[in-house]
Amino acid sequence: MARILFTNVMIFEGTQEKLQPGEVLVQGNRIAAVAGPGESLPREGCEVIDAGGATLMPGMVNTHCHLTYNNGTTVAELTALPVEEHVLLSMHNAKLALDMGFTAALGAASAKPRLDIVIRNEINKGKIPGPRLLAGSPELTVTGGLADDNKLEVKHPSISIICDGAEEFRKTVRMLIREGCDVIKFNNSGDSFCFPRMAAYDNPMTEEEVAAVCNTTNNIGKRLAAHAHADSSVRQCMKYDVEFIFHATFATDETIEQLEKVKHKHWVSPAIAARYNTTHEAADWGITTDVAEMIGNKRELEMGIQTMTKMRKAGIRVLPFGDYGFAWLPHGTEARDLEHFVNLFGYQPWEVLRAATAWGGEAWAGRSGEKMGRVAPGYLADILLVDGNPLLDLSLLQDRNAILAIMKDGSFHKPFAGRAAAMAVAAE
């Protein structure tokens, strides 16, 4: 079994506020030992990597990942993509995710029913590079809901599966699980992206429909994620044990108080970049700030900031990343979310890095018992080496040149090639 010893590293363990100097031994696909300040590990039989003082941290986990999105400007572009090209696109996005330090990802909705599934399978076989992937289903939505782009006279291909009534949802969930989905995603709120027919604070699903999706999924032991902007959406997520509450924008103080009591059962993923970038940085695609305000996106941004700030104070586990894959928030830029958490929600850098690693790993692993997201003995050897201290400069994680090495499952995706003095960028 291969043994790799990282020495001369500053360790971000995943849950700690500060880096600690030390050493890390990887044996096979797991972290076998961690040495702290003043300690050293045996070197016999090891490949020794002197990292020159680089930060060693867990790989990042994207718990709201759309590998199948095409950096386009409209859903129509996405649905027009033939499946053959779409597979290749998704494969390239998987590699890019790993290139940018994401060693695991949870599929938050697949644009075609089996795309996430086949990409996950190919990654698991070691045939293509990519993060450990939990395959997401397409979005399950109601007629007229988010991602139903049909018109009365014109049927339009969709990235969603449209169901109406509990039985249709139940049958569809069973079919998707049969096909291999790990995560069932449903839309129990609207969004500014379905303006003007439905706002983000609207919930178009009935109690019976949500119960059918969730009970069927939970009975078979698969995972659940909900596009849940509305307050009633968040309440349904709590009632029906939906682990991953996406957005939660309009959760009231009372709902936040309820969520705090069951925070150990849920993860909240605001995907705030879809609101921030659309409001402030999408003018080149015709979405000025005025347009963003008209469709309700700016309101979602402002409410999302308020709500996540409250959730952080309540100790609710809020996770970064999410909804990247559009032209104005393309794949490869996900790590900018870390800055949003600091600048918009008041997180300390170590807190958001904890969310990106230790919490992300715990969320991904779920009830499996797998250990992911920390630099600790027994944990999967998903490791990054970073050229500087990300706790002082989170932007390091947006620059692939500053991500000096990427290890997934104990094997290098990007081997360490040293810290070139010319490339070292001051982070302190």
Next chain:
Amino acid sequence: MVARLLVCATCDRYAAPAPSPTRGEALAAALRAVTPRVALRVVECLNGCPRPCTAGLRAPGKATLRFSGLGPQDAAALLALAERYDASPDGEVVDAALPESLRGRLTVHTPAPRP
């Protein structure tokens, strides 16, 4: 913390065939050539694809600025701007204070979030 000058590595995303190095990488190289230890981040995208190349300035508590339509000839001006941004408490740089070659090319200007 010293402000970071961000440069988009994938500009020009729509060029076919894609040159190597990309135009964005060429801009980054020009910046490094002027000041090898510039606080530079070469990122995958700055969301300004229709008007390459792009560079931006971001720092906690400061305005976000992004410039478009740039080339290696703008390296010195960008670095001069980065110094002014660094010295500014809120990152707000009025148009008249911009280096002349950057005026009219500010495509994102987002004030710092209110605390």
